[in-house]
Amino acid sequence: MNDLLTDKAAPGRGVMKLYLVSGLAVVGLLLLAGLAMRASQAGWLPLPPDGFYSLLTLHGAGMIVAMMVCAMGAIWFLTRQQVNMSAKLAVAAWALIMVGVVGVLVATLVGRYGSLYTFLYPMPFRGTWPNWSTGVFLIGLVFVNAGWMIWCCQMLSGVLRAHGGYRGAIGWDYVWHSKSFVASGRHPPPPESFPAFMVGLDGLIAGMAATLLGVALVVHWIDPEVQIDPLWAKNLTYFWAHTVANLIIYMLAGVIYVALPFATRREYHVSKVFVVAWWTSMTLTLTNYFHHLYMDFAQPEILQYIGQLSSYLSALPVTVVTVFGALMLVWRSGMRWTLGALFFYLGMLGWVVGGIGAEIDASVPFNVHLHNTLWVPAHFHTYLLGGCLLFVLGWVFLLLESRAASATRKSMTWLISILMFGGMLVFLLSFYVSGAYGVPRRYSIEPAPGPVLAQIATLGAAVMIVGMLLAGIEAWRLWRSKAGLPAGTKEAIHG
Numbered sequence: 001m002n003d004l005l006t007d008k009a010a011p012g013r014g015v016m017k018l019y020l021v022s023g024l025a026v027v028g029l030l031l032l033a034g035l036a037m038r039a040s041q042a043g044w045l046p047l048p049p050d051g052f053y054s055l056l057t058l059h060g061a062g063m064i065v066a067m068m069v070c071a072m073g074a075i076w077f078l079t080r081q082q083v084n085m086s087a088k089l090a091v092a093a094w095a096l097i098m099v100g101v102v103g104v105l106v107a108t109l110v111g112r113y114g115s116l117y118t119f120l121y122p123m124p125f126r127g128t129w130p131n132w133s134t135g136v137f138l139i140g141l142v143f144v145n146a147g148w149m150i151w152c153c154q155m156l157s158g159v160l161r162a163h164g165g166y167r168g169a170i171g172w173d174y175v176w177h178s179k180s181f182v183a184s185g186r187h188p189p190p191p192e193s194f195p196a197f198m199v200g201l202d203g204l205i206a207g208m209a210a211t212l213l214g215v216a217l218v219v220h221w222i223d224p225e226v227q228i229d230p231l232w233a234k235n236l237t238y239f240w241a242h243t244v245a246n247l248i249i250y251m252l253a254g255v256i257y258v259a260l261p262f263a264t265r266r267e268y269h270v271s272k273v274f275v276v277a278w279w280t281s282m283t284l285t286l287t288n289y290f291h292h293l294y295m296d297f298a299q300p301e302i303l304q305y306i307g308q309l310s311s312y313l314s315a316l317p318v319t320v321v322t323v324f325g326a327l328m329l330v331w332r333s334g335m336r337w338t339l340g341a342l343f344f345y346l347g348m349l350g351w352v353v354g355g356i357g358a359e360i361d362a363s364v365p366f367n368v369h370l371h372n373t374l375w376v377p378a379h380f381h382t383y384l385l386g387g388c389l390l391f392v393l394g395w396v397f398l399l400l401e402s403r404a405a406s407a408t409r410k411s412m413t414w415l416i417s418i419l420m421f422g423g424m425l426v427f428l429l430s431f432y433v434s435g436a437y438g439v440p441r442r443y444s445i446e447p448a449p450g451p452v453l454a455q456i457a458t459l460g461a462a463v464m465i466v467g468m469l470l471a472g473i474e475a476w477r478l479w480r481s482k483a484g485l486p487a488g489t490k491e492a493i494h495g
């Protein structure tokens with residue numbers, strides 16, 4: 001796969017670009033929405049409460065969907081290198097998701113729907129916003145989920161075809177009968193196929209739960225006489241939302257397995273430990289969402305124990321194996337610290353730190369204190385912004401750098417890094433400190449010391465956005481500089 005990034009004719013490149021460009025465009029817009037919210041919590045921007053909550057709804061749902069779309073594009077492209085998959089079907093799935101995104105935009109910006117996407121039933125039906133906006137929001141999410149499920153079916157079928165069914169795709173014989181497996185000349189699937197299989201299967205199961213919930217909510221919207229059990233609704237809501245948020249990370253872990261070998265000119269090896277680590281994530285990611293329901297005392301107690309255990313077991317093995325493997329790849333490889341490589345390397349830090357923040361919150365004795373405080377946005381911003389977004393940017397930069405006629409200047413690399421990572425650190429730290437002080441999340445007006453910390457965070461976020469703008473300008477320059485590249489120049493520059 002080492003020449004994949006430079007291969008202009010690699011199949012599925014157009015599909016990947018469509019997903020990446022549209023996803024990143026939405027992320028760019030919603031970063032500004034995030035900045036506006038933090039400035040409002042700081043007392044610097046007068047947003048009325050209904051404006052704040054509709055913006056929060058747009059920012060939360062939009063960011064998750066946008067990052068999901070970016071990750072889908074990248075992992076689809078990597079799987080497409082192993083097996084034929086219809087580009088038309090992938091574009092149709094993308095189009096359905098985009099129809100949903102328009103629905104969410106209309107419901108929040110025009111209809112001022114403000115009950116978030118991880119709402120508690122019956123909140124969406126009890127707000128100050130018009131009833132139509134609740135319907136448009138819910139139907140928008142149904143469209144997003146329809147596109148997601150079509151895409152998951154395609155991925156699952158692709159991976160199963162590529163590796164000879166379920167047994168081959170999960171590396172069963174490689175783990176349990178390794179001697180005869182190796183003797184017969186067979187190989188386990190490449191590392192990126194494990195997250196590709198996982199997202200196909202787990203994504204489909206989560207999508208089915210979301211379909212059930214979506215239909216129930218739309219029916220209640222049409223006929224309010226039809227009642228829904230709130231605990232059932234909460235279970236399905238978090239099962240879907242938490243699983244999809246986790247799958248974003250896992251899809252991008254698949255990208256690490258291709259990107260870092262490219263940057264280091266080394267190979268990422270699949271081992272038995274690696275495969276078993278992925279088995280734990282594939283299964284336990286489906287039950288770790290129970291940690292969102294510790295406070296729901298009507299929930300059967302056994303589920304709380306399962307939630308605690310699966311929170312640790314689903315995340316730890318894969319994170320340790322991936323990050324350790326990645327560090328070993330980089331160690332003494334002589335890797336050039338381009339922006340692409342830097343984004344990947346630091347993204348792993350964000351993944352690990354955000355993951356630890358999540359595990360702390362998922363531990364019952366801490367959850368009692370941190371539940372619904374700003375600790376929660378602290379940890380998920382760390383791994384979504386400081387992890388996933390950096391992986392996506394890293395991938396885009398590696399693609400651009402591998403074909404550009406001139407490299408990024410060192411001073412520019414430093415400037416972008418200092419602004420982006422410095423600003424990000426300040427922005428994230430203030431969420432953590434607020435959480436530790438018990439400042440509640442999702443409050444348009446926060447109790448002390450929330451507003452002071454929000455002021456510091458707003459400055460950090462603004463600096464980070466300036467760094468991202470510079471990165472955008474540099475990406476544009478790299479993209480333009482590939483034009484007219486004479487044969488052999490690329491090799492001369494990139495070694």
Ligand code: HEM
Pocket residue numbers: 031032034035036037038056059060061063064067116117118377381384385389440441442443461464465
């Ligand atoms: C400049 C960068 C960003 C800023 C200033 C920002 C700001 C915020 C703020 C102020 C909140 C509300 C916190 C609360 O009181 O509960 C929030 C929530 C959220 N943000 Fe961000 N954010 C940024 C980037 C991102 C990114 C890159 C992602 C994802 C990739 C993201 C995903 C979310 C999600 C999922 C929520 C939760 C919404 C909910 O509670 O349902 N944010 N953000």
